[in-house]
Amino acid sequence: MAIEIFLDVLFAVTLFLLLWNVNILVFNRGIPNIRTAPAIRKKIISLLKEHEAARADRTQPYIIYDLGSGNGLFARQIAREMPQATVIGVEVSGPSYDWSMMMKKQMKIGNLDYKHADVFTHDIRDASAVVLFFYQLDKLGKKLHEELKPGTLITSNKFRLGDGWQPAQSLKVWTLYPFQKRLFVYYKTSLQYLAFAGALL
């Protein structure tokens, strides 16, 4: 009897894990839809607020991208805490995008938008800041070199950006989440911008 219950539970757990992995592969391009830990979200929002307050030209809109926005929770939190900014979540998974749009409408957040798109092809040249909790950071690092303006802030939860990016800060953040303890902070410098422009000539 006990062994039968054990086998039933084992079967249910295996089936759940199988469906979970199929879901990640089919809808999430192999990157699981896990949210950034609350303590890391809080730290990122304080960095965004400082960056927004310190910019020279405050007549221009301050645009924040969450690349791979999942169910859109973090983008919603940023938009509500920074009503002066425009927040755009980019998400490839249809169900996650639909959920995000439904929540945006329900919560009536005017400075928030979601795009159902691939981060590698979506144009982010108007970004003032980019937040990431994403893998494939060599490929994404290249895109950020190509598209971002000097002075753009980038935060990356857990993973280092590739393609030559050097973090300005590598912060330890205490969280209850077992695998989220590190936040990397980058700024696109004018030197990087010129180096990339030179490489194109």
Ligand SMILES: C[S@@+](CC[C@H](N)C(=O)[O-])C[C@H]1O[C@@H](n2cnc3c(N)ncnc32)[C@H](O)[C@@H]1O
């Ligand atoms: C770890 S979640 C991050 C969620 C949210 N940004 C946060 O920090 O709480 C990463 C998300 O990236 C999405 N994703 C993976 N590859 C993508 C791509 N090429 N374009 C857009 N979204 C992608 C996945 O579907 C997943 O929802």
